[in-house]
Amino acid sequence: MIKFLLMVNKQGQTRLSKYYEQVELGKRAALEADVVRGCLARRKEECSFVEYKDYKLVYRQYAALLIVVGVTENENELSIYELVHNFVEVLDKYFSRVSELDIMFNLDKVHIILDEMILNGHIVETNKNRILAPLLALDKMTES
Amino acid sequence: MPAVSKGDGMRGLAVFISDIRNCKSKEAEIKRINKELANIRSKFKGDKALDGYSKKKYVCKLLFIFLLGHDIDFGHMEAVNLLSSNKYTEKQIGYLFISVLVNSNSELIRLINNAIKNDLSSRNPTFMCLALHCIANVGSREMAEAFAGEIPRILVAGDTMDSVKQSAALCLLRLYKTSPDLVLMGEWTSRVVHLLNDQHMGVVTAAISLITCLSQKNPDEFKTCVSLAVSRLSRIVSSASTDLQDYTYYFVPAPWLSCKLLRLLQCYPPPEDGAVKGRLVECLETILNKAQEPPKSKKVQHSNAKNAILFEAISLIIHYDSEPNLLVRACNQLGQFLQHRETNLRYLALESMCTLASSEFSHEAVKTHIETVINALKTERDVSVRQRAADLLYAMCDRSNAKQIVAEMLSYLETADYSIREEMVLKVAILAEKYAVDYSWYVDTILNLIRIAGDYVSEEVWYRVIQIVINRDDVQGYAAKTVFEALQAPACHENMVKVGGYILGEFGNLIAGDPRSSPLVQFNLLHSKFHLCSVPTRALLLSAYIKFINLFPETKSTIQEVLRSDSQIRNSDVELQQRAVEYLKLSSIASTDVLATVLEEMPPFPERESSILAKLKKKKGPGAVSVNELEEGKREGGELNGGGERGGDNSAIATSNASTPSPSADLLGLRAGPPVTAAAPSAGSLLVDVFSEAGVNDDGFLRDLEPPTESSDSLLAEGPGDSDSAPPSVVSEDPAPPLPESNELLNKFVCKNNGVLFENQLLQIGIKSEYRQNLGRMYLFYGNKTSVQFVTFSTTVTCPGELQSQLNVQSKPVEPLIEGGAQVQQVINIECLTDFSDAPLLNIKFRYGGALQNLTLKLPVTINKFFQPTEMASHDFFQRWKQLSLPQQEAQKIFKANHAMDTEVLKAKLLGLGMALLENVDPNPENFVCAGVIQTKAQQVGSLLRLEPKRASSDVPINRAQQ
Numbered sequence A: 001m002i003k004f005l006l007m008v009n010k011q012g013q014t015r016l017s018k019y020y021e022q023v024e025l026g027k028r029a030a031l032e033a034d035v036v037r038g039c040l041a042r043r044k045e046e047c048s049f050v051e052y053k054d055y056k057l058v059y060r061q062y063a064a065l066l067i068v069v070g071v072t073e074n075e076n077e078l079s080i081y082e083l084v085h086n087f088v089e090v091l092d093k094y095f096s097r098v099s100e101l102d103i104m105f106n107l108d109k110v111h112i113i114l115d116e117m118i119l120n121g122h123i124v125e126t127n128k129n130r131i132l133a134p135l136l137a138l139d140k141m142t143e144s
Numbered sequence B: 001m002p003a004v005s006k007g008d009g010m011r012g013l014a015v016f017i018s019d020i021r022n023c024k025s026k027e028a029e030i031k032r033i034n035k036e037l038a039n040i041r042s043k044f045k046g047d048k049a050l051d052g053y054s055k056k057k058y059v060c061k062l063l064f065i066f067l068l069g070h071d072i073d074f075g076h077m078e079a080v081n082l083l084s085s086n087k088y089t090e091k092q093i094g095y096l097f098i099s100v101l102v103n104s105n106s107e108l109i110r111l112i113n114n115a116i117k118n119d120l121s122s123r124n125p126t127f128m129c130l131a132l133h134c135i136a137n138v139g140s141r142e143m144a145e146a147f148a149g150e151i152p153r154i155l156v157a158g159d160t161m162d163s164v165k166q167s168a169a170l171c172l173l174r175l176y177k178t179s180p181d182l183v184l185m186g187e188w189t190s191r192v193v194h195l196l197n198d199q200h201m202g203v204v205t206a207a208i209s210l211i212t213c214l215s216q217k218n219p220d221e222f223k224t225c226v227s228l229a230v231s232r233l234s235r236i237v238s239s240a241s242t243d244l245q246d247y248t249y250y251f252v253p254a255p256w257l258s259c260k261l262l263r264l265l266q267c268y269p270p271p272e273d274g275a276v277k278g279r280l281v282e283c284l285e286t287i288l289n290k291a292q293e294p295p296k297s298k299k300v301q302h303s304n305a306k307n308a309i310l311f312e313a314i315s316l317i318i319h320y321d322s323e324p325n326l327l328v329r330a331c332n333q334l335g336q337f338l339q340h341r342e343t344n345l346r347y348l349a350l351e352s353m354c355t356l357a358s359s360e361f362s363h364e365a366v367k368t369h370i371e372t373v374i375n376a377l378k379t380e381r382d383v384s385v386r387q388r389a390a391d392l393l394y395a396m397c398d399r400s401n402a403k404q405i406v407a408e409m410l411s412y413l414e415t416a417d418y419s420i421r422e423e424m425v426l427k428v429a430i431l432a433e434k435y436a437v438d439y440s441w442y443v444d445t446i447l448n449l450i451r452i453a454g455d456y457v458s459e460e461v462w463y464r465v466i467q468i469v470i471n472r473d474d475v476q477g478y479a480a481k482t483v484f485e486a487l488q489a490p491a492c493h494e495n496m497v498k499v500g501g502y503i504l505g506e507f508g509n510l511i512a513g514d515p516r517s518s519p520l521v522q523f524n525l526l527h528s529k530f531h532l533c534s535v536p537t538r539a540l541l542l543s544a545y546i547k548f549i550n551l552f553p554e555t556k557s558t559i560q561e562v563l564r565s566d567s568q569i570r571n572s573d574v575e576l577q578q579r580a581v582e583y584l585k586l587s588s589i590a591s592t593d594v595l596a597t598v599l600e601e602m603p604p605f606p607e608r609e610s611s612i613l614a615k616l617k618k619k620k621g622p623g624a625v626s627v628n629e630l631e632e633g634k635r636e637g638g639e640l641n642g643g644g645e646r647g648g649d650n651s652a653i654a655t656s657n658a659s660t661p662s663p664s665a666d667l668l669g670l671r672a673g674p675p676v677t678a679a680a681p682s683a684g685s686l687l688v689d690v691f692s693e694a695g696v697n698d699d700g701f702l703r704d705l706e707p708p709t710e711s712s713d714s715l716l717a718e719g720p721g722d723s724d725s726a727p728p729s730v731v732s733e734d735p736a737p738p739l740p741e742s743n744e745l746l747n748k749f750v751c752k753n754n755g756v757l758f759e760n761q762l763l764q765i766g767i768k769s770e771y772r773q774n775l776g777r778m779y780l781f782y783g784n785k786t787s788v789q790f791v792t793f794s795t796t797v798t799c800p801g802e803l804q805s806q807l808n809v810q811s812k813p814v815e816p817l818i819e820g821g822a823q824v825q826q827v828i829n830i831e832c833l834t835d836f837s838d839a840p841l842l843n844i845k846f847r848y849g850g851a852l853q854n855l856t857l858k859l860p861v862t863i864n865k866f867f868q869p870t871e872m873a874s875h876d877f878f879q880r881w882k883q884l885s886l887p888q889q890e891a892q893k894i895f896k897a898n899h900a901m902d903t904e905v906l907k908a909k910l911l912g913l914g915m916a917l918l919e920n921v922d923p924n925p926e927n928f929v930c931a932g933v934i935q936t937k938a939q940q941v942g943s944l945l946r947l948e949p950k951r952a953s954s955d956v957p958i959n960r961a962q963q
Helices: A025-040 A077-095 A100-105 A107-117 A128-143 B011-022 B026-045 B052-067 B076-083 B088-101 B109-120 B125-138 B141-147 B150-156 B162-178 B186-197 B201-217 B225-238 B255-265 B274-292 B300-320 B324-337 B343-356 B363-367 B370-379 B383-396 B402-413 B418-434 B439-456 B459-471 B476-487 B494-511 B519-530 B535-551 B553-564 B574-589 B592-598 B611-620 B627-640 B647-658 B686-704 B742-748 B874-883 B903-913
Strands: A002-009 A014-019 A049-052 A055-062 A065-071 B755-759 B763-772 B775-784 B790-798 B807-811 B823-832 B841-848 B851-858 B867-869 B890-896 B916-918 B928-935 B940-947 B955-962
Touching: A002 A025, A014 A025, A014 A100, A014 A107, A014 B052, A025 A049, A025 A055, A025 A065, A049 B343, A049 B383, A055 A077, A065 A077, A077 A100, A077 A107, A077 A128, A077 B255, A077 B300, A077 B343, A100 A107, A100 B011, A107 A128, A107 B052, A107 B088, A128 B088, A128 B125, A128 B162, B011 B026, B011 B052, B026 B052, B052 B076, B052 B088, B076 B088, B076 B109, B088 B109, B088 B125, B109 B125, B109 B141, B125 B141, B125 B150, B125 B162, B141 B150, B141 B162, B150 B162, B150 B186, B162 B201, B186 B201, B186 B225, B201 B225, B201 B255, B225 B255, B225 B274, B255 B300, B274 B300, B274 B324, B300 B324, B300 B343, B324 B343, B324 B363, B343 B363, B343 B370, B343 B383, B363 B383, B370 B383, B370 B402, B383 B402, B383 B418, B402 B418, B402 B439, B418 B439, B418 B459, B418 B611, B439 B459, B439 B476, B439 B494, B459 B476, B459 B494, B459 B611, B476 B494, B476 B519, B494 B519, B494 B535, B519 B535, B519 B553, B535 B553, B535 B574, B535 B592, B553 B574, B574 B592, B742 B755, B742 B851, B775 B790, B790 B807, B790 B823, B874 B940, B903 B916, B903 B928, B903 B940
Parallel strands: none
Antiparallel strands: A002 A014, A002 A065, A049 A055, A055 A065, B755 B763, B763 B775, B775 B823, B790 B841, B807 B823, B841 B851, B867 B928, B890 B955, B916 B928, B928 B940, B940 B955
């Protein structure tokens, strides 16, 4: 099961965080800092999975943006690793070449996309067109 | 795709975000945020009613501020208002705010529920999804109460849109997790399971999560999902890479769905239906085959997705652990990955292989990769990969490769990362102990361990080496010599000094004949380290010195001088000072006889489970060390301790010590020898250093070690074999019938005297016992595992039926109150009157949180406990054997061995039985013969035993003759 998903830039600023189990606000900042420090310190040739407390972290870096997913011990690492990529591809498709700014200025939309893909810590949808469908419907509404 | 404008029309928001981005410092950012918060607050409080757009904008700003890590304590009401908006964008921001910011016990839930109710009945799929997402995210009890009836209906209704079904499935999962009592699946079960057949892959993806969770809780009700999952999987696996269109990811058909299906199957044993099983095996073979095919794309995404499925399939194969062919194929596949250029794959392969190593079918196949794994340990640049390699080496270790693996791990330790050293040390210590046939190798290994990584050698490790050296007289001389040599090093670790002080104090005499290690040389060597050591080590060394005075009278004056020096006798540390004063006095007033008695060699330690294993387990958390391993550890640990403890020997020493008339015996905490629990914990002399520590910790060890799974279930709440019987509160006051597994628990103790008799979530019962002649004494330790006290705790021991006339059992009363986390002890005296076959019953009653707990166990008293070993020569043995020819004097049994037969294990077991194991008696060296006399009050019964293992057929015929 997925416990949380973070999007962080290289300076360690959180751009998006989504928790699938209750974590106190005060503890979030510490957890995020810890996780990001751990992942950023790793070199390229090191593997993308890190054990962290009770979780396993699966991370992937895109330019200046780091996406870290905390999962339970029994989760399939590679499938999460590719889920991250699928997520980025969906963002790319919607924002046409997504950047950190797109995520900052359209936080609500990124959340909609994420909610279509992961609900309650479980993967619900992986088909890009269906993930984007509600968002596109929404855009149509605002245009008209 | 539409070009997306930044901020999407909410200019104020875009400006605010830009402002934040431009902040040069954290202080500037906080200032800007506080300004914005004040602005929003005034807007919300203002007289003018805000329109939907402004509300949305401000709520969105709050959300952003929250995501920057600032707490938000207002705006909830405005967000709830947005929920009832008809505009999708406003509604969506409202729901988003609530999902992220409202916790499940908020007072607003009722208002939110109202909005959700409206949206659910709106028939607008987008609104319904938003509402369902919100329930899935918040999932409070009140939401469950309001919607637990509604959602299953939405989930299975024929006219529900696919996307709504997906949300409903996960929503229901959330409610089931938070309030399982409110989600009544009964009538929906079969329709939910059939979602696996849904033509829409997204629905299947979502439904599997729900079904997996429900299957784990109610496997029987959901077992039809197995065949459905297999056929779904089979359709995906055999489809062409383009068949599934949008669900194909880089030419891999539905990778995530496949993984989830394989994961669901891991909730169940292999399918019983031959056809289903055949189809599944075919699928697994296809997946393994595909790994060998040339990739359809060079993109890493392609191979990652493919391998995600492959690893999940291998997990399933390991879970089934019944298809040797697939297991070996899986192992070979992982073997290829071990040398793959992708670090991720190497990591996962090492991890996965670790579980393969514990399967009997693939253990040998895993072992063939030993060189690659050792190489990984040496050359991997990533510490987490090296860690996995070390884990795998540990898992694949057995008698055949232990020396190689331990050597490699030791050499790796010299350069290992600090983060994993302690664990490595524990692992080396465990392997060395577990597979030590040659005890000098064991001693070498542990001393090397201390030399290389002394800082990481925990107390358990060096206690253990001392326990083993004390118990094995064949290694004592070697240990003394080796530790003496190790101490020669100019800088040696304090742990080495401790081991050295202890061992030389006990066995220094064994090497004193050599002028290079004469008593004075030994003493000077030890004392040269003294000033570098911490107080506890110094204390131990002082005790070693007084032992030296006993061992080597010629050192007396030198040592007395040292003790007399100001730095000792006036030491500011009270413990050191006291020892110096007492030892000085003891050495000058006690006669040699008294000294010899007081400072006698340590008696052997009672058999106990390896504390190191418990430590490793605690360190890694449950699951890291499998139950198998633990059990094996116990078995092997027993063997190392020289088999069953000879209670008789120990208590003989105890009595001789206790009866020593010297008053100074008390000073040394020797008031009572074994049982160790009675050793004075405060005196802390050498004689009790390890002993009392062990005694104190011992119960801790017992508590730490989880018992094998069969006894760890909650047994209290369940009647025999009936899972839904009456709750504990109505348990009758009569003694409960013996637990169904009490016989099994009893059997565990046939060959050993100490251990954990019983454990459940509330209570742990540890046992220590000793027997001499026809008498026995048993110590029961009742540990309260909860934080709540047990009241009216009482126990009764009864001898049912004719046992009453065969066994005389007296129990001392036990404290009626056990505080949370505390332990009480009870002593039971046993006298064997004549031979018997039943075991006495122990009934325990107490109240825990008002509920009466009542359980009955069998006390592990078996006839063999009263064996007295008898040595006899070959000639005598066979003469007696032949004399015992009457049918009632002989019993023979042929049985299959449950485990692989290992000579050392068999020996340990036989010794544990209590008879003497006679070497060189039987002409066939494969056979074991034993002799002993059963001591009862009425008579003594000589018994002879012959065990003839037949390796080929693994049948073990046992001949037993009685006189």
